[in-house]
Every structure is written in structure tokens, then in C-alpha cells.
Amino acid sequence: MHGLIGKMLAAPGKREELLAIMxxxxxxxxxxxxxxxAxxxxxEDGIWITEVWDSKESHAASLQLPHVQAxxxxxxxxxxxxxxxFATEPLGGIGV
Known part of the structure; x- marks a missing residue:
């Protein structure tokens, strides 16, 4: 498996709008x-994104999907x- 944990910073005052889009x-x-x-x-402007994928290749392919590009x-x-x-190597857990 392939995991990612990353922090995104919204433009000041735009976090809730950005979260809604995401x-x-x-x-x-x-x-x-x-x-x-999350x-x-x-x-005030920070967003955390945590992802678990079956492979690094699946994650890379997802970035080319039309709805992801939009x-x-x-x-x-x-x-x-x-x-x-941070890149991680998930081993298991609830929902994994």
C-alpha cells in the first residue's frame, strides 16, 4: 500500500470554500x-489530507482522472x- 499525509494552506479566508470544493x-x-x-x-488556513492507496501507481493515475483534474x-x-x-507505507488498520 501507499500512503500520503500532507498539509495544504488555503488563501486567507478561503479555507471553508476550499474544503467544500475538495x-x-x-x-x-x-x-x-x-x-x-480535515x-x-x-x-486558520491549514488543511490536512490523509490518503491510503493500494499502490503508488493508483495514486499517480488518480491525478489524471477528469473529475480530479476539474x-x-x-x-x-x-x-x-x-x-x-509525508509518504507512508500503511500496513493495516480500521478501514484499511
Whole structure:
């Protein structure tokens, strides 16, 4: 399995709008086991994204899906930057 944990920074005052776009763009993504979007309680503009995929290749392929490309295009103007980013190797757990 392939896992990712990353922090995204919304433009000031745009976090809720960005979260809404990211949450509505979650159609089927082959190989996606878990995709969680969360507010960072320690930052007004921070968003954490946690993903688990069956493989690194499935994650890469997901970025080419039309609905993912559309979500990225809508979200891009509201993204101020990115923070920490971690790749993980999930072994199992609830929902995995």
C-alpha cells in the first residue's frame, strides 16, 4: 500500500470554500482505500489530507482522472501553498 499525509494552506479566508470544493470532488478513484480531508485546528488556513492507496501507481493515475483534474482547477486559486508532506507505507488498520 501507499500512503500520503500532507498539509495544504488555503488563501486567507478561503479555507471553508476550499474544503467544500475538495469534499465534493470525491467521486470514485480506483485504488483509493481512504481519503480524509480535515481542518488543522492549530491553523486558520491549514488543511490536512490523509490518503491510503493500494499502490503508488493508483495514486499517480488518480491525478489524471477528469473529475480530479476539474477539482484541482477549481481549487488552485484558493491554495496559498503547502506545508509538511509525508509518504507512508500503511500496513493495516480500521478501514484499511
Amino acid at each position: 469534499l465534493e470532488g470525491n467521486d470514485a478513484m480506483p485504488g483509493c482505500i481512504s481519503y480524509v480531508i 481542518r488543522d485546528p492549530a491553523s 477539482t484541482i482547477a477549481r481549487a488552485k486559486p484558493m491554495i496559498a501553498g503547502f506545508g509538511d508532506y
